[in-house]
Amino acid sequence: MEESLSFLVEKEPVFKTLQLQYGNYFIPSRPAGFVTLCKLILEQQVSIDSAKACFLKIENFLGTVSPETISKCSDEDLKSCGVSRQKIGYLKILSEAVSGELDLESFSAKTADDVRNELIQIKGIGHWTIDVYLMFALQSPDIITLRDIAVVNTIKELFDVHTKEEMETLSENWKPYRTMATFMLWHHYLEKRNRKPFV
Structure with missing residues (x-):
């Protein structure tokens, strides 16, 4: 977690802002199966x-x-x-x-x-x-789900990109830690709506 956060915060100013705003992130998990x-x-x-x-x-x-x-x-x-x-x-x-x-x-x-x-x-x-x-469930480190409306809307809001192709290109910069990037985007989306992330 520390490595992925450090990478994203250094690589992307938006993530640095989110990190300063929210601090540490809860990493959700579910049992595989x-x-x-x-x-x-x-x-x-x-x-x-x-x-x-x-x-x-x-x-x-x-x-x-x-x-x-x-x-x-x-x-x-x-x-x-x-x-x-x-x-x-x-x-x-x-x-x-x-x-x-x-x-x-x-x-x-x-x-x-x-x-x-x-x-x-x-x-x-x-x-x-x-x-x-x-x-x-499998803790794969490099997944970005551009099929999730919360992720898509948050990228539109924070990065002002609006097509799937632009989002895919943007997310290339977050490799190999796109899962952590997704968690950060979800966290922001839920916090803005006064909902506790991943409860």
Whole structure:
């Protein structure tokens, strides 16, 4: 963390300003594995609080959230927990993949690109989900998620760049610590809205 912060603060005046404004940053993490991917699917296009409530209902109903329990659970029971029909399908597909050829435990020894290439094959897991999983669960150091509206809007605000191509070019300057840059951007976005980052 110290190395990545020092690099970004020296490289980019905007990050120096953010560092002076906020001080140290909390680095979010989640356990690697099936449950975190399930939670990320539930978090797609809804609020974090809504997704958390939905997962708790699933967990209370199933006891243990695993590929086996999700696969055996009826669509109607998952729907009663607040899961949309589309996301029920995604959870079932993920469960089948993990029960089959998808080896999540192997990801810690693979590159971010290799992990992305495997996960993108799973219907319901897009690049945003993969980005967050790489950052939070696998602690990949060089991920910038330009599919996240908070990150995009904060870059527009702080750097006055407005196209994805410009943002990608800008983020090249933050390699190899773009994950830390993303955390700093998220932190600023949430602080401005009086929301505690990553709680």
